Amino acid sequence: MNISELYIYPVKSCRGIKVNSWKINQYGFKYDRFWMLVDDQNKSLTQREHSKLALISPIIQENDDDDNGGVLILTNPENDQELILPLLPNKENHSKLSVTICGEIIMAYDCGKESLKWISDYLGFEAKIVYKSIEESRFIEKNLPSKDELLKQPETAFSDGYPFLIISEESLSDLNKRLSLPVTSRNFRPNIVVKGCKEPFEEDTWKKIVIGETNDNLFFVVARCIRCVMTTVNPETGVKEGLDPLKTLQSYRRVDPGAKYKACFGKLLDYLLYLFSYK
Structure with a gap:
């Protein structure tokens, strides 16, 4: 049996990236669903309600000399306008907020005003892009093997x-x-x-x-x-x-x-x- 395809999804519910190999960190594949879109109530947005999210294309560009350096580039499919976000954001420049995903409240950081305008323009209503807070763990609890x-x-x-x-x-x-x-x-x-x-x-x-x-x-x-x-x-x-x-x-x-x-x-x-x- 062989692996035929391998994907990561940097932004939850947006288009995936097909790769040949990838690193794993404590969350799964590195950068996989490390970013997420939320509405004005800080609730996660997905293709279930907004299918056009499937067209947002991410690109990851890592710096060869810095394991955590580089950028995430998102492209608006309607006008090709790009949004560039750091792979390792400076949290001091971003506000921390509570977000809701699958009924669970966890902490995240707002990616800022430029990202708010970019995603709001595409969706037609106010939305934000957030990234995972690494200070607080989101543990998996269900259906686990023994410790x-x-x-x-x-x-x-x-x-x-x-x-x-x-x-x-x-x-x-x-x-x-x-x-x-x-x-x-x-x-x-x-x-x-x-x-x-x-x-x-x-x-x-x-x-x-x-x-x-x-x-x-x-x-x-x-x-x-x-x-x-x-x-x-x-x-x-x-x-x-x-x-x-x-x-x-x-x-x-x-x-x-x-x-x-x-x-x-x-x-x-x-x-x-x-x-x-x-x-």
Whole structure:
């Protein structure tokens, strides 16, 4: 079995970046969902309500001589106007605020007036871009292996709950055979895509995943991923296109006893490593 695709999503609910290798830090893939958009009530904004977020393209430019230097560049697809944000912001220049994500209140920093204008102009209403406060931890609590296995308490930045999502090409192919219009892996916003499973949804049986030649690259499979209306957003156009693939998934992938009316696709992972790459 091999990895076929690898993605990071610097800004929650915006377009991902396909990469060949990437580092891991205490939150998951470095810079993955380290930034987030919030409304005037400081509640997170996602493609569930604002599908055009799928068109905001991020670029990460790191400085070779500084592990934390560089910039995040966001491009407005309507006018090509760029917003440039530091990868390592000076928190003294930004206000700290409480933000709400998935019903959870955590601390973040406002990226400033320029970013407020940039994202508000694109969305047509007042919004802000915030980045994760590194002074305060956001620990993962649910469905964890034993502390003896994990050796540490996993964290995440602005993901919905877990730092990694994995899907297989075989499961995607099985779904596409049932659809009139096929979809791509990007509809499901995975971090890791694998190929070479013996059958579709083989990942339902996985408990641990070792990537690479040593057991240092160890991931724990902790939960099924319950899918929502974001799977219906065309990642190329930013438009919701009917109810497929969600409706089709609901017809045969209600497989989680704890969420028996929800469709599942992909698995959520915790991790036990700090450096990850593949070629």
